[in-house]
Amino acid sequence: MLGKLTWHAIPFDQPIPLITSLIVILIIGAIGIWVWRKGWWPYLWNEYITSTDHKRIGIMYIVLALVMLVRGFADALMMRAQQSLAIGASQGYLPPEHYDQIFSAHGTIMIFFMAMPFIIGLMNFVVPLQLGVRDVAFPTMNNVSFWLTASGALLVNLSLFIGEFSRTGWLAFPPLSEKAFSPGVGVDYYLVALQISGVGTVLTAVNFVTTILKVRAPGMSYMRMPVFTWTSLAANLLILAAFPVLTATYAMLMLDRYLGFHFFTNNGGGNSMLYMNLIWVWGHPEVYILALPSFGIFSEVVSTFSGKPLFGYRSMVYATLAICIISFMVWLHHFFTMGAGADVNALFGIASMIIAVPTGVKIFNWLFTMYGGRVRFTVPMYYAIGFMLTFVIGGLTGVLLAMPPVDFIVHNSLFLVAHFHNVIIGAVVFGVMAGYTYWFPKALGFTLDERLGKMIFWCWFIGFYLAWFPEYALGFMGATRRLQHIADPSWKPYLDVAMIGALVILAGIVLTVVQLLYSIKTRDRRLDLTGDPWDGRTLEWLTLSPPPHFNFAVLPDVHGEEAYWTRKLTAIREEKLIEEPKYEDIEMPVNTPTGVICAFFASLTGFAVIWYIWWLAILGLIGAFAVLVWYAWRDEHEHIIPAAEVAELERERRRVRAELLKTLTAPA
Amino acid sequence: MSATEAAAIGLTHGSSEDTGLGHRGPESKSIVVPYGFWLFVLSDIVLFSALFATYAALSHATDGGPTSNELFDRTLVAVETLALLVSSFICGLAMIAAKRRNMAWTQIWLLVTGLLGAVFLAIELYEFGHMIHIGAGPQRSAFLSSFFTLVGCHGAHVTAGLLWIGTMMAQVWAKGFRPEIVRRLLCLSIFWHALDIIWVAIFTIVYLIGTLP
Numbered sequence A: 001m002l003g004k005l006t007w008h009a010i011p012f013d014q015p016i017p018l019i020t021s022l023i024v025i026l027i028i029g030a031i032g033i034w035v036w037r038k039g040w041w042p043y044l045w046n047e048y049i050t051s052t053d054h055k056r057i058g059i060m061y062i063v064l065a066l067v068m069l070v071r072g073f074a075d076a077l078m079m080r081a082q083q084s085l086a087i088g089a090s091q092g093y094l095p096p097e098h099y100d101q102i103f104s105a106h107g108t109i110m111i112f113f114m115a116m117p118f119i120i121g122l123m124n125f126v127v128p129l130q131l132g133v134r135d136v137a138f139p140t141m142n143n144v145s146f147w148l149t150a151s152g153a154l155l156v157n158l159s160l161f162i163g164e165f166s167r168t169g170w171l172a173f174p175p176l177s178e179k180a181f182s183p184g185v186g187v188d189y190y191l192v193a194l195q196i197s198g199v200g201t202v203l204t205a206v207n208f209v210t211t212i213l214k215v216r217a218p219g220m221s222y223m224r225m226p227v228f229t230w231t232s233l234a235a236n237l238l239i240l241a242a243f244p245v246l247t248a249t250y251a252m253l254m255l256d257r258y259l260g261f262h263f264f265t266n267n268g269g270g271n272s273m274l275y276m277n278l279i280w281v282w283g284h285p286e287v288y289i290l291a292l293p294s295f296g297i298f299s300e301v302v303s304t305f306s307g308k309p310l311f312g313y314r315s316m317v318y319a320t321l322a323i324c325i326i327s328f329m330v331w332l333h334h335f336f337t338m339g340a341g342a343d344v345n346a347l348f349g350i351a352s353m354i355i356a357v358p359t360g361v362k363i364f365n366w367l368f369t370m371y372g373g374r375v376r377f378t379v380p381m382y383y384a385i386g387f388m389l390t391f392v393i394g395g396l397t398g399v400l401l402a403m404p405p406v407d408f409i410v411h412n413s414l415f416l417v418a419h420f421h422n423v424i425i426g427a428v429v430f431g432v433m434a435g436y437t438y439w440f441p442k443a444l445g446f447t448l449d450e451r452l453g454k455m456i457f458w459c460w461f462i463g464f465y466l467a468w469f470p471e472y473a474l475g476f477m478g479a480t481r482r483l484q485h486i487a488d489p490s491w492k493p494y495l496d497v498a499m500i501g502a503l504v505i506l507a508g509i510v511l512t513v514v515q516l517l518y519s520i521k522t523r524d525r526r527l528d529l530t531g532d533p534w535d536g537r538t539l540e541w542l543t544l545s546p547p548p549h550f551n552f553a554v555l556p557d558v559h560g561e562e563a564y565w566t567r568k569l570t571a572i573r574e575e576k577l578i579e580e581p582k583y584e585d586i587e588m589p590v591n592t593p594t595g596v597i598c599a600f601f602a603s604l605t606g607f608a609v610i611w612y613i614w615w616l617a618i619l620g621l622i623g624a625f626a627v628l629v630w631y632a633w634r635d636e637h638e639h640i641i642p643a644a645e646v647a648e649l650e651r652e653r654r655r656v657r658a659e660l661l662k663t664l665t666a667p668a
Numbered sequence B: 001m002s003a004t005e006a007a008a009i010g011l012t013h014g015s016s017e018d019t020g021l022g023h024r025g026p027e028s029k030s031i032v033v034p035y036g037f038w039l040f041v042l043s044d045i046v047l048f049s050a051l052f053a054t055y056a057a058l059s060h061a062t063d064g065g066p067t068s069n070e071l072f073d074r075t076l077v078a079v080e081t082l083a084l085l086v087s088s089f090i091c092g093l094a095m096i097a098a099k100r101r102n103m104a105w106t107q108i109w110l111l112v113t114g115l116l117g118a119v120f121l122a123i124e125l126y127e128f129g130h131m132i133h134i135g136a137g138p139q140r141s142a143f144l145s146s147f148f149t150l151v152g153c154h155g156a157h158v159t160a161g162l163l164w165i166g167t168m169m170a171q172v173w174a175k176g177f178r179p180e181i182v183r184r185l186l187c188l189s190i191f192w193h194a195l196d197i198i199w200v201a202i203f204t205i206v207y208l209i210g211t212l213p
Helices: A015-038 A041-049 A054-085 A096-131 A139-158 A187-216 A227-259 A274-305 A314-327 A331-338 A342-370 A379-401 A406-408 A415-445 A450-476 A489-520 A563-574 A594-609 A614-632 A643-665 B003-008 B029-058 B072-098 B103-133 B141-175 B177-212
Strands: A586-589 A638-641
Touching: A015 A041, A054 A096, A054 A139, A054 A415, A096 A139, A096 A187, A096 A227, A096 A274, A096 A415, A139 A187, A139 A594, A187 A406, A187 A594, A227 A274, A227 A314, A227 B029, A227 B141, A274 A314, A274 A331, A274 A342, A274 A379, A274 A415, A274 A450, A274 B029, A314 A342, A331 A406, A331 A489, A342 A379, A379 A415, A379 A450, A415 A450, A489 A614, A563 A638, A563 A643, A594 A614, A594 B003, A614 B141, B003 B029, B003 B177, B029 B141, B029 B177, B072 B103, B103 B141, B103 B177, B141 B177
Parallel strands: none
Antiparallel strands: A586 A638
16 A cells, blocks of 8 residues: 555654654744744745746745755765764764765755756746846746756655665666665655656756747847856756756666666666766766856856956857857766776867866956956955856866876765865855845845855855865875775864864855845845846846836847946936836736646655555646646636736836936936 | 748748847747747657667667567568558648638547557557567566667657647637647647657667668
8 A cells, every 4th residue: 555665764763864854844844834823825825836927936946945055065064074073993973874875865955956946046037037028938837847846855855754865876876776786765766856856957948948049028139148148048958958868867777676677787788887878968068057057147247246248248158158069078077987998088088178168268258357347346246256266276176187097096086076066166156156145136125234245255165165175185195985984094184174164164054044034134224226236237137126027017128238238328328217118018927836736746656656656656647637737728828917007116116217317327 | 141031941930030139029929839849849859869879779788688680570660650650640630620720620630640649559569568478578688678668768758649639639629729729739749740750760770770680
């Protein structure tokens, strides 16, 4: 009846996961009750959970990412603590089978449920605004994508309380991940959760590529699109071409595990190196799926806070697309030691080094944008400069690793781990934190506290160097990755410094929560009444903060690059706003619970598949199909916002803008 | 090149003057929806390409078991292929009928499309059943694992297509030729034709090359 699910699945004998899950369940329950007591459930249901508004969906993605950052970072702290303690005679506090789950969960959660939702959330919020349109191409599908991602996150976290998580690293390499060596449900949790969230990610890519190529404001031609939109396009093209490979690869591993197929097994003619090739055909583009939008964020930030147009806009676009294409030609550098031969390794080594060229172009473009500009040192700008310093080092160690002879020596070592944390923290974490701070006032109508923001930056910046530079050294000294116990006591000082670095980052994460709460509490001091708090250059700063449901009362007519900046300068020169247009009724898509119900059935099916409860799996699939058919049968697609209401909101915007213009044109 | 020339050689949509430069603002739904669906189909084709690559890598990993030459029957596959290709033609007829808002013929052609799809599926299931029966199931060797997965994944798509055809028949019947329903029919036909493209590749790479003497 319940497949493999019994009471033994609950870890009664392991205090750490048991107590953690009980605390998490208590916190979730308490928040639920608190929201209910406040009477906020209907608001949450109508304005967020069932919303098809890209801005609301973007905010939900970012909330999910922040929560998962805390979860993933808790894993990181536990690993650091274990490595600091388990040296020489001491075995530390984590048994190997638990430690293995923690490093697997850390990587899985940080990439799939922290970095991806954060990036996709920012894209969701920003791209339609930058394009000057009212929503993405498929608003309901957007909601479905989010809830499928959330469903995957739920299943991964459920493994803490019911059963176990994978012990096979964040990419579940066979043959270790095969049934013969990992008979438990851990790998199944991993595979099923990522399959569900992967479907959501592919749908997101379909949505955004269509939006960027087909749904743009009049006059917004390709070479006028802001660089963040360009990098989002490149990232979504990569998702579209790479994620299906991931789906296929995981499907094959599932067939091996569930039905005894022989894709990657040791017997029956299976070939585990095939898995390596397939997974990294996805895995290397994935790096750029995360990094390219971050580069886009820095482009916006550097240009805005230097008060200059981005230097070399066209070269930036070409560099983005070059990275987009070359990123598919380097996958083999993840396993030079496979033994493909000197020629093949040389080819992939050179291709990997070539990627540094367009990336270097970008770095110089940002530097030249700052050069001669009047740089304002705000929090996003701190992150941008911190990124340029840190990422160059990460890039250089990457070029080192791209040389097969060097890779043979340091592969699978802490040098490698330090390298990818260097680029992922340096580019992606700094990028999303910059984006979060930069677009926060647009999303919620007030800025984040600047002083706390700078403290958070310094925590991340200093914490990163403390945590990861010792690991570069350890890598050279021969420390391999994923060690549950350290045999050589001379490594202890390095690991202790790394532990201190992790604690400094912890302070940054705690301060992020403090900053959010403090900024909400004192928001009256930092309200963004004009909609343009940073003296921005792209169209999202044209509308109010937070923007009305329909974003723009009339779609902006774009002339030239930097659509909003041009318009602002014209207004200042002519000392008046553009003519008031004629307002028309606006059609907006209606809200729908399709996404959340579909994700409910997807979670049910996923859970059933993990525990071999086949009747429930079939029931879940039928449920999901029924919801889709029910949705397809709807008669009401859009609701109308009457012209009068549009006019009222827009006149309010014009009033604040006219006031802003007065202060700008007043004689000094 | 002018917009009309571009349209004439199929670079742009015939009725649109937009050359992708964005002068006209957002495209209409009749362009956005099939465009998005095409992208989805492309991602699906990437998924198949991973399965094809796997098949190519494992097709000789027979582990001492039966080889492709011993298992595949060209005549059976020819009938199967014919059923699927004709069903695609019929699907085209259904779209023409839908364009003319002809309910009876739309339903009939959709039904015939589905029936031919079912014939294809039945032959495939017979082939699978026969292979499993003689001990050449997917657990036998890596070659057979990759064969069953590649061909079975296509079969699963055909099954999903049949479910979709049934749903669309009911929907056209209940709701008539509303714009969004016609768009869905268009997406369905894109999907059905894409399955043909995949099948042609399977037919060539798996069955024809697999039965070379």
